[in-house]
Amino acid sequence: MSPVDGAGISNPNLPVDPAVSEGRIPGRAEEEIPELHEVGCPPELQERIETLMGRYPDRRSASIPALWAVQERYGWCTPEGIRQAAAVMRVTPAYLESVASFYDLLHTQPVGTHRIEVCTNISCWMRGGDRLLDAFEAAADGDDENFYVTGFECLGACDIAPMASIDQRYYGPLEAAETGVAIEQLRAGDEVLPEKALARRGLAGDG
Amino acid sequence: MPHRLEKRVLLEHASEPALRTLDGYRRLAGGYATLERSYKEMEQDEVLKELEDSGLRGRGGAGFAMGKKASFLPRGDMPKYLCCNADESEPGAFKDRELMQRNPHQLIEGIAIAALAADAGHAFIFIRGEYDEQADILDQAVAEAYEAGYLGTNILGCHRDLELVVHRGAGAYICGEETALLDALEGKRGNPRLKPPFPAVQGLYGGPTLINNVETLSNVPHIVRRGAEWFRGFGTEQSPGTKVVSISGGVKRPGNYEVELGIPTRELVYELAGGPEDGHEIKAFFPGGSSSPVLTAEEGLDLPYSFEAMAEAGSMLGSGSIIVCDDRVSIPHLALRTARFYHHESCGKCVPCREGTNWTVKMLERMVRGEATPMDLDVVSSVQQNIIGHCLCVLGDSMAMPVGAMVRKFREEFEQVMEDPDLVLDPHAVVRGAPETLGAST
């Protein structure tokens, strides 16, 4: 049985070890599913996750959406939040942890309030994405509590290269000089670089 | 007014913000009339036949005939599923973003009609988590469609049900691979599965599953509305229809342009996207996203932009994303950027991909640092050869093909970089000369 998660599940010819489908981490003792009354899950979070589970034929399909809900509530996927979601979903916390750790947008460590993902992939790189990332890092000036600045792979907006996703909204093409403005706007709670928002752009072919 | 070279079908009316609402979609585009007609008047086989006859090829990368794939689903009472692949994470691709943002109902209508062809009762749109704005737009549009009775139980009184769920991913390129997408949708880490069985036979929750790209499904209402013959009136024999092409990199007007397949690539790049910045020339381009082998300007610009012409030239149309590299772009650095992406995104399940991407990155880093020997170039080439065809999914090949092509076609440039100490000094030696000027005139 491959230790790489899920290898057996996907291949009907291999025996399925239920521990794998439940995400047991090899070498760790069998983990129990926590009971709801043990975890102190806020009622809104519980309700949200239950609604999400109801949307799928199999409750486990709600694992990514549930982790998003945890992240929204606590700012990142905290161990307590993961235990709460696990209790609601009737899966082990380790299962949800293993899912969370697979995805770049789910944070299993604390991150700053505002998330700035700067694309450094091909088209942005050609147009100065690396320098944009440096400029954002300089503008955030080590204020890790408020800002999480990171380089990112292609965000699917190479038409506005070099670009960044700021709190899940896209902006570009950005100049290094605009990064300070954006950081100040975020601090002040103002709208960020409205004229650079992707949502405001027309179709390229409309001239 | 769109340029005369554009042929807007999927992007017709897309400049109108009202198109995004159900009312606007009905008013501007005659939206949902085709859903109504197909649900009320058409049999599954009629819809299937129209799709098969149209010759519509998948727009997500592989170009497989959509109608044929739908016909592979077994018949019977077991639950069947439809998954719309909106993961769009291949570097260079951004067309699905535009289609979802500007015309979400076209996609929903396409999904509903395709579900009829596949006899699926449950559909999902798997959208990359980064597209939060577009996912919000889809959520809104799906709610409107439920409200209007186009989704849900007993649709339009026709005794057919369809549930549609917008499912946000959380940042992993590999989830765009169809079987990894299924695992992610089942709530697992997104690792590809062994094929066969193919998803059409055994997919989501073990049931027959049709997986298609956003653009593929957005074509469906148009084909069923106006017929396969009409659709075949655009494009070429083997690449019928229009294509939304994402053009980026070293051009004056990057963006999405919808054209008939088969138009000269030069017209796309020069007339629609404005060509290279003044004073620069195009050196090479990726014709179909970062996984497609690069073509030199001489090789590629005069080819028709079609599946068959790109395949004949040893590359591929892929998702239809052109990334243009002008004369300032250092190809060895480009190769490194490309390799790093695939290395980062490799799920690690199979050795040639996990180790091959890792090795390639390390070798290329040595080269651009000036620490490699000319023999290393052959090693890099042979590593690429050993990846191709030896992996569980095509992610490994997706690095090996473009990187292999760069080494083969620009060998001299690699040799120069290995010797040139100037390039060694600048870790951001992305483009030669003054990078500040690139993009300045747009």
Ligand SMILES: Cc1cc2nc3c(=O)[nH]c(=O)nc-3n(C[C@H](O)[C@H](O)[C@H](O)COP(=O)(O)O)c2cc1C
């Ligand atoms: C690594 C990898 C990533 C992929 N990413 C996407 C993607 O983001 N969107 C997509 O539609 N297809 C993607 N594909 C192709 C899908 O596996 C699948 O072929 C496609 O969704 C089928 O839809 P189509 O026939 O309509 O093109 C990817 C394939 C691989 C191997």
Ligand code: SF4
């Ligand atoms: S080729 Fe790479 S991404 Fe695909 S399954 Fe193997 S390791 Fe994972």
Ligand code: FES
């Ligand atoms: S390369 Fe930056 S968004 Fe695509």
